[in-house]
Amino acid sequence: MSGLASVYRVVAGTAVQTQLQYRTTNYLFMLGMIAEPVVYLVVWQTVADAQGGSVQGITAGDFAAYYIVWTLVRNMNIVFTPYGWEGRIRQGELSGMLVRPVHPLHHDLAYFAGWKVVVVLLWLPIAAVLTLVFRPTFDVSPVEVLVFLVAIWGAYLIRSMLLWVLGMVTFWTTRVSALYELYFTAELLLSGRLLPLVLLPAWAATAADWLPFRYTFGYPIEVLAGDLTTAELWGGLAAQGAWVLAGTAMVAVVWRFGVRRYSAVGN
Amino acid sequence: MEPAIRVRDLRKTFRVAERDAGLGASVRSLVRRRYREVAAVAGVSFDVAPGEVVGFLGPNGAGKTTTLKMLSGLLHPTGGEVSVLGHVPARREKAYLGRITLVMGNRNQLQWDIPALDSFELNRAVYRIPEPEFRRARDELVELLEIGDLVRKPVRTLSLGERMKAEVAAALLHRPQVLFLDEPTIGLDIGAQKRLRGFVAEYTRRHGASVLLTSHYMADVQALCQRVVVIDKGQVLFDGGLRQLTARFSPHQTITVQLAEPGTDLSAFGAVVEAGEGRVSIQVPKAETSAVAGRLLAAHAVTDLTIEDPPIEDVIEQAFSAGRTA
Structure with a gap:
């Protein structure tokens, strides 16, 4: 096995072992996380019922499908956060990582990817219960399943890169909570996390198309729970690819300047 | 013989923000920040030969850790030259990082929730150690440090001394040729300190590694170092054998x-x-x-x-x- 692949395999294995030890904590965390989409789902199903069965063509069953897939995509979206960066720099953990001959990005990507194995296992019964309670409407083709399986990893990579870039702001200042909050608010509104993007005003939906957030939430959900055309399916993957590349380039540039700054100031 | 570590007129200056106490000064600092240049290392020069163990001594704030960080590539020097094993540390080339190790007594590198053996495995992948070599190195370190039982327990359940031994083992699996040891025995009881010292001596003897060691425990220095470099306020006060140090200052x-x-x-x-x-x-x-x-x-x-x-x-x-x- 090549060197880097071996690092990924071992780190991911470490994550599985560690997170299995914390399965109760993980479960409680997931249950807490489920509360968010369930609230959205109940609200939208109520609105749909009040409007004669649908909101802009989205039925109660469609909403259920959307928010059940949401729970999986949200779990795929858990990555190393800027808050983690604060600790990493303040407590000097980064120094230990910098004296090793592997870029710390690989460690984070591999660790959180390994964590997904545990998360998906824990998610299955939750998805089953949500399906029984909310009765989603799914109309899925094999191609959509295939694209979805790629798209959730695309979402994972885009969000990893974006939050790495945001986290690296910590190289310059450790008081960046306001910036993080701004990011998370924009993401909430423009990613499809709060509501399906088709329900946004036209200008906001257009803005969402040109920003990366949609490709971390709305797009993968719509692949499975929406009604995308073939062009939209593949176009979305292409856009994800472009954002992964752009994110990687941003990480490379900010990392270079950030490490130079860290090497000047130290910790 | 080419020295393993060569340091010439090494300097590191930090720019630190400062302000007076009180609310007024706090408000003024919002508008106009005042900075001061602090020379943490101010022209340090020394060599360490291959296989030599050198004590790097000085009071708190003398510039020891800053120097070690520059030597391990964590800090860029403000001036001067550093060469370790023929590499410029600040470039942090993979070939360089694979030949050194930095052990900081107060920092934890092992994964907290899993046994040390799994962290060792991670280092095998990170340092690309071939499997047979890895097994040999791991078994040797486990035996020398007497940690056969400990490496199977989650690291969080180990005592400080046990953990430190596991940390040192992890840091040496790739058989580094230069060891930067920053207070490796801090907080350990006398017995654990003694065992760790014995181990470092044995490791350097077996593998001909060079060591730069900072410690506030003079027993560490006496047991391990043929030579000491004493620094204070970022400058070398003395460089020579322990006997000469005693002759000169006492x-x-x-x-x-x-x-x-x-x-x-x-x-x-x-x-x-x-x-x-x-x-x-x-x-x-x-x-x-x-x-x-x-x-x-x-x-x-x-x-x-x-x-x-x-x-x-x-x-x-x-x-x-x-x-x-x-």
């Missing part, structure tokens, strides 16, 4: 005698530093030790006599004081 020796007749006054022979129960210690200039001892033996009924250099801690303290008043 011109006295202590003669301790056990007298047959207790209560005898020996102040005519030197400065009495301790007296009681017939046992008296006097401090005399080093050049006069033999003569004074001879006179003492001739003048009094002495049942036992020892001559000692002062404790190394006192010598170092003396060196720091000399540096401050120089």
Whole structure:
């Protein structure tokens, strides 16, 4: 096995072992996380019922499908956060990582990817219960399943890169909570996390198309729970690819300047 | 022979923000920040030969850790030259990082929730150690450090001393040729300190590794280092053997005698530093030790006599004081 692949395999294995030890904590965390989409789902199903069965063509069953897939995509979206960066720099953990001959990005990507194995296992019964309670409407083709399986990893990579870039702001200042909050608010509104993007005003939906957030939430959900055309399916993957590349380039540039700054100031 | 570590006129200056105390100063600093340049390392030069173990000593804030960080590539020097194993550390080339290790006694590198053996496996992948070599190195380290039972327990369940031994093992799996050890025995009990010291000595003997060691425990230095570099305020005060250090900074020796007749006054022979129960210690200039001892033996009924250099801690303290008043 090549060197880097071996690092990924071992780190991911470490994550599985560690997170299995914390399965109760993980479960409680997931249950807490489920509360968010369930609230959205109940609200939208109520609105749909009040409007004669649908909101802009989205039925109660469609909403259920959307928010059940949401729970999986949200779990795929858990990555190393800027808050983690604060600790990493303040407590000097980064120094230990910098004296090793592997870029710390690989460690984070591999660790959180390994964590997904545990998360998906824990998610299955939750998805089953949500399906029984909310009765989603799914109309899925094999191609959509295939694209979805790629798209959730695309979402994972885009969000990893974006939050790495945001986290690296910590190289310059450790008081960046306001910036993080701004990011998370924009993401909430423009990613499809709060509501399906088709329900946004036209200008906001257009803005969402040109920003990366949609490709971390709305797009993968719509692949499975929406009604995308073939062009939209593949176009979305292409856009994800472009954002992964752009994110990687941003990480490379900010990392270079950030490490130079860290090497000047130290910790 | 080409030195393993070569440092010439190494400098590191930090720019630190400062302000006076109080609300007014706090508001003023919002508009106009005041900075001060602090020279943490101010022109340090020394060499470390392959296989040499050098103690890097100095009081808190002397610039030891800053120097170690520059040598390991974590900090960019403001000036001067550094070469370790022929590499410029600040470039942090993979080939370089794979040949060194940095152990900081107060920092944890092992994964907290899993056994150390799994962290070892991670290092095998990170340092691309071929499997048979890895197994050999791991088994050797486990045996030398006597941690066979410990490496199977989650790291969080280990005591500080046990964890430190596992940390050191993890840091040496890739058989580094240069070891930067920053307070490796801090917080350990005497027994654990002693075992770790013995291990470092054995490792360097077996593998010919060079070591730069900082420690506040002089026993570490005495047990491991042929040479010490003493720094204070970012500058080298002394570079040489422990014996030379004592000769230079402590011109006295202590003669301790056990007298047959207790209560005898020996102040005519030197400065009495301790007296009681017939046992008296006097401090005399080093050049006069033999003569004074001879006179003492001739003048009094002495049942036992020892001559000692002062404790190394006192010598170092003396060196720091000399540096401050120089």
